[in-house]
Amino acid sequence: MKRTIVHADLNHCYAQIEEMKYPALRNVPMAVGGHEESRHGIILAKNDKAKEYGIKTAETLRDAYRKCPELLIIHPNYGDYMYYTEKVKDIYREYSDRVESFGLDEAWIDLTHTTSLFGDPLLTARTMQERVYNELGLSVSMGISFNKVFAKLGSDLDKRKGFTVISEDNFREVTEDLSVDSLIFIGGATTRKLGELGITTIGELRNADPVLLKRRFGKNGLLIWHYACGHEDSPVKRCGESRERKSISHGITAVRDLKNYEDLHMILIVLCEAIAAKLREEELEGQVVSLYLRDNELYACSMQKKISHPTDLAEEIVKNCELLLKQRYPATCFPEKPLRSVSVGVSSLHKKDDLYLCDLCGVEEKRKRENVLESTMEAIRDHYGPEKICRLAVMMDRKLTDFHPKEDHLIHPESWL
Amino acid sequence: MLYKRYIPVISLIGKEGEVTPLFIIWADERGTRKYKVDRILHVRQASSQVGGCGVLYECMITGKVRKLFYERNRWFIESTKPY
Numbered sequence: 001m002k003r004t005i006v007h008a009d010l011n012h013c014y015a016q017i018e019e020m021k022y023p024a025l026r027n028v029p030m031a032v033g034g035h036e037e038s039r040h041g042i043i044l045a046k047n048d049k050a051k052e053y054g055i056k057t058a059e060t061l062r063d064a065y066r067k068c069p070e071l072l073i074i075h076p077n078y079g080d081y082m083y084y085t086e087k088v089k090d091i092y093r094e095y096s097d098r099v100e101s102f103g104l105d106e107a108w109i110d111l112t113h114t115t116s117l118f119g120d121p122l123l124t125a126r127t128m129q130e131r132v133y134n135e136l137g138l139s140v141s142m143g144i145s146f147n148k149v150f151a152k153l154g155s156d157l158d159k160r161k162g163f164t165v166i167s168e169d170n171f172r173e174v175t176e177d178l179s180v181d182s183l184i185f186i187g188g189a190t191t192r193k194l195g196e197l198g199i200t201t202i203g204e205l206r207n208a209d210p211v212l213l214k215r216r217f218g219k220n221g222l223l224i225w226h227y228a229c230g231h232e233d234s235p236v237k238r239c240g241e242s243r244e245r246k247s248i249s250h251g252i253t254a255v256r257d258l259k260n261y262e263d264l265h266m267i268l269i270v271l272c273e274a275i276a277a278k279l280r281e282e283e284l285e286g287q288v289v290s291l292y293l294r295d296n297e298l299y300a301c302s303m304q305k306k307i308s309h310p311t312d313l314a315e316e317i318v319k320n321c322e323l324l325l326k327q328r329y330p331a332t333c334f335p336e337k338p339l340r341s342v343s344v345g346v347s348s349l350h351k352k353d354d355l356y357l358c359d360l361c362g363v364e365e366k367r368k369r370e371n372v373l374e375s376t377m378e379a380i381r382d383h384y385g386p387e388k389i390c391r392l393a394v395m396m397d398r399k400l401t402d403f404h405p406k407e408d409h410l411i412h413p414e415s416w417l
Numbered sequence: 418m419l420y421k422r423y424i425p426v427i428s429l430i431g432k433e434g435e436v437t438p439l440f441i442i443w444a445d446e447r448g449t450r451k452y453k454v455d456r457i458l459h460v461r462q463a464s465s466q467v468g469g470c471g472v473l474y475e476c477m478i479t480g481k482v483r484k485l486f487y488e489r490n491r492w493f494i495e496s497t498k499p500y
Contacts, residue, residue, distance in 0.1 A: 020464065020469070020470065021469055023468045134460075134464040135463055136464055
């Protein structure tokens, strides 16, 4: 049966919600951005007036002010964004039991089986769009297609309350000359590599040799070829069905530059403890540890390693981060330039089980004890507050380590696969 | 020109959780007074031209139609007076 999938995208979400709350903001260049004082100074979303000045999402506030000195910066109100975006999705959920969120501001809605209840799916989609506008004062762009990939592509084509239909009859025509990076899952690096093969448009990707793509990009090469040909057929998840977690990570832009390994070590402890707590909370263990560093000139590097056994212990994650650093910077365990931000991630996750191989050296016993220790510390923090118990190393500089990744990070980016 | 004015409202919460505004409390240079909500004409989810959105109660208050919004956990009215 032919499917009807809608992708709905709340245009410049954070900025639009602020404009809805305070309509006067529509008349001035405005952007939602972090706090420059705490060095979280990047643009998270901007309104149309700010866009006219060439202000881009993710650029620093300093660069943005340079382009537009009168730019008004609003600090993010995440509670409001979560509340209103959920209200938007509540409207979608009145029409289908298959509504899959993709981040706060985007969702796929499967209207395939709604015809007998609500009539023509295209009209239903229009009704949803109008209701969001009238009831919540927010405009959403919609893409309607026969699969999730083209629905998403459609919603990106017209950002001003657009309504783009990409059908099985016209998808070739519509996508032929679009740049490959308009397809989901194709980012900057893949675009560049495809460019080297002479592939810049979706039409060219469709006509490319899948064998060659597979050789160049592995299984993902084949995947993007299928996307371009319209073969994608993954289902829209049911309401309440969560996406399976692929990784857990936490990062921080420190209040001051990190000058040496001791500084970095303190930050690593706080981040890894938060990751380990999350792993234990979800009864998961991870086997790949990755570390991402960015220096004060914004040069970034990342490294990762697979560890011998899956873990949910902060101590082991920190130790593996140290090993990564030792490998990369044998002399000092620290890069040449001071660091501005750090993040740690654990991936290759699976459900924790209590089975383990025959333990000859008493390692398991030690790990069990460590687990009890970390769980107890976490319980104390949950009950009495995060500052009530911490490792001594963290107390060397309280200003630097006074952040709580577990509570601060409410909104996480989502990955497609 | 209309303005968004948050105001105190005396309301009744029914046993099914439905909220009904009974009186609005209005403060201006002449003091603070209580006005009865005479009749509720419509109740629907809506966005307001003065900003924000919520449950809109279109009410008759002292012979005039007023737009009273229940926004998350508080009330505002579309007012012709800024303060």
